[in-house]
Amino acid sequence: MNEAFPTAVIRDAAERAESAQALLEVLRQYDGAFLRWPETFRSLMEQSGMSYVRLAARSGLSRNTLSRWCAGSAAPRSRESYVRLGFGFAMTSAQTSRLLVRCGGYPALYARDLFDAACIFLLDRGGASYDAAEALYARCLRHLDPSADPPPQLATDQADAQIRSLLTEEAFEAYVRAHTADFGRPRAQLRAFVRQRLEALGCDPATGRIRSVHGCFADGAVAARFEKDVSLLLRHGTVLRRQRLLSLGVQLGLSLPELDTFLTLAGMEPLCARNRVECTLIYALQQLSLLHPELELARAVRLQAVVRDPDAARQLRDLAERYLRGCYRTEPDGCESAADYLRALLAELSPEDADELARLLG
């Protein structure tokens, strides 16, 4: 990978692009800087000096799978494969999280998920295998009490720091026993964020009436194919893979800063300009907020009706007033949502980029 261009520089260039032509020039200029799995994996193999046999033994993955990844004819699909690679390459938990987020499009290791917590502990202690993580998880599972429902004691980053400071498996088991509640309510902030956006979409601005979350899918405010994903997220805190999450974000009509927040709450990095599709998305959402302020205004008005946090409500009120006073001019191109704008952009991209973006839009 070409590290000569920091990601922030590429993102800045994408945000400043004023036309599809300017975006294509950004994509062309930074072509060598975009992340690709085969190069990343080959570089890891090169540096480790490990043979397929040795890495296969350490990670529990098959030798043929590893050689296919190296040849670039396949890439890992499951989150488990990336975690196994973390153990195989003797990475720390932070390095494994980067691998999960940047290469796999999965959320980082999450200290409030018991299996992830076991992985964080064993990866940072070093010298352990994926099988050891599974065994530790199985041992700790009996300490959890599903009927208990006390409030969590630690914030996620505090839990992460505590787990990293533990030195023995006995200490880890004692931690699990003492913090059962912390493993009970995953991704509370993310769930609240999604619930509010769905409620805002389903809110009738005229009457102020809020429909149920699932009402949004029934009347087509959000595509029905997301209903199962959203249900898993809201009920169990299960996070979708990054591309699916971005797709949902576009459906929910999130702005650029909101989409960054959405990803961060899901345990991922904000939109990454080193990915061609995300670079395009950064450009599109930035353009949308400049050319169609009425969309952002409508979102702010709807959100005001559902947010409960007084600070957030005040920020939204300020935003709405600023738009209304400013009398921003809107481009008369018939664009009614972020998805509309992105669809219009497809025609101007290269076939490969357009295909990927079309997949994102469903």
Place this chain on the structure above:
Amino acid sequence: MLPIPQPLWGQWLPGERLYASGATEVYALTRAQGTARSCVVKCVRIPAGRPELLEAAREQCRVQQRMADSGHAVQILDDCVLPDGGGTLVLLRMERLDCLQELLRQGAGFSDGEILQLAKDLLQALVFAARMNVVHRDIKPANIYRTPSGVYQLGDFGIASRADAPAPFTGGTAAYLAPETAGGKPADARSDLYALGVVLYQLLNGGFLPLTDGASSYTDIEHTISARLRGRKLPPLRRGCRALRRAVMRACEPDPRRRWQSAAQMLRALTQPERPVWPAVLACGACLAAGLLAGRLLPGRTPAQPPSSAQEPSAAAGMPQEPAAEHRYEFVAQALSWDEARIWCEARGGHLAVVTSAEESEQIKTLLAEHGASAAWLGANKLNAANGFQWVTGEPFSYAEWGPGEPNNTNNAEHYLMVMDTAPQGYVWNDSRLNGMEMFAGTVCGFLCEWEAPAP
């Protein structure tokens, strides 16, 4: 599948895809009629509106064609340029060869003779490149190939440039990059020699990059690469013939002025017959005879055991010391991290020194005092905190000479055992960080290795 007319060049049919990376793909080729040599086709996709990329691909072909005359660069047998949608597809037919990187991944072992052969073959390629004023700039196992007859060839001149041309961008692979190139200076023939040196060091180190082994963590590997790019010297090699070891160590010098100045110079050093070692043999013989005599005169003491060839101490590291009954200690004056020091010792058949009695402690103190050492690693850590400090050999940690207030485990990060010189107490033990030896930069510091003497 390839969007191209088939068969290619009249008789070649593309088969399975062997490799894909960015805009490049490699497919196996089989001959439509008969079974001749096995070939591959490399396809480089050039997007529309990028004439400079097309020109770069053509330049790569030209360089590689000229280099093929050396006999040690991969030969392009056919080439063609085809339209591909709005862009262009460059096709290059080459012989199907074994890639060194793939051989390493398959776990192939390399004898000393093979490594020497590889060194000579690639140096001949670099001598030829120097004549053409070309710098490869990305020598690494993934760009080295072995022909069916066992000849090694250099391939992929994708970022090669003329030595007098300004560098187009900072390319190359971090693990093989010369420190001065990483620092932003333009690459020259000496940076290619550094990269080749690292490849040879890796082969002599069991396939692992310098200062790492199979137990190194990802962080350790990252640290060792950045330490090398900052100019850290490498520990001496213990495998390979003397000429090869010396050639590799000089190629890996962080300072380009102390490196081989040309491939021809390094090649000469490898092809010249080694100087006779009779004086050294005679001296060794005299020592051995004296040792044997002492052994007979002093019953109960094992005579000094000269280290095996795989454990021969370097001049820089100091001479082996007079042994106790079963051990031989050696002080190595290199400021490595504890883990790197452990690897250094274990790679030579020993381990970091273990001290289990006052007698052994006195012995190492004397050794450290002789070298004027301010600090040295010993072979214990407490990575498993429940059991406290543990010797690397598993012997009970029953003897200790801690300094006042030690071990104090500052910031919960001091898990490694060090012996250090303190003004009033002399040499005492201290718990330290993994890179704790950095505190003693500018003084004589390092680590103590220990070898078990063979049974009498």
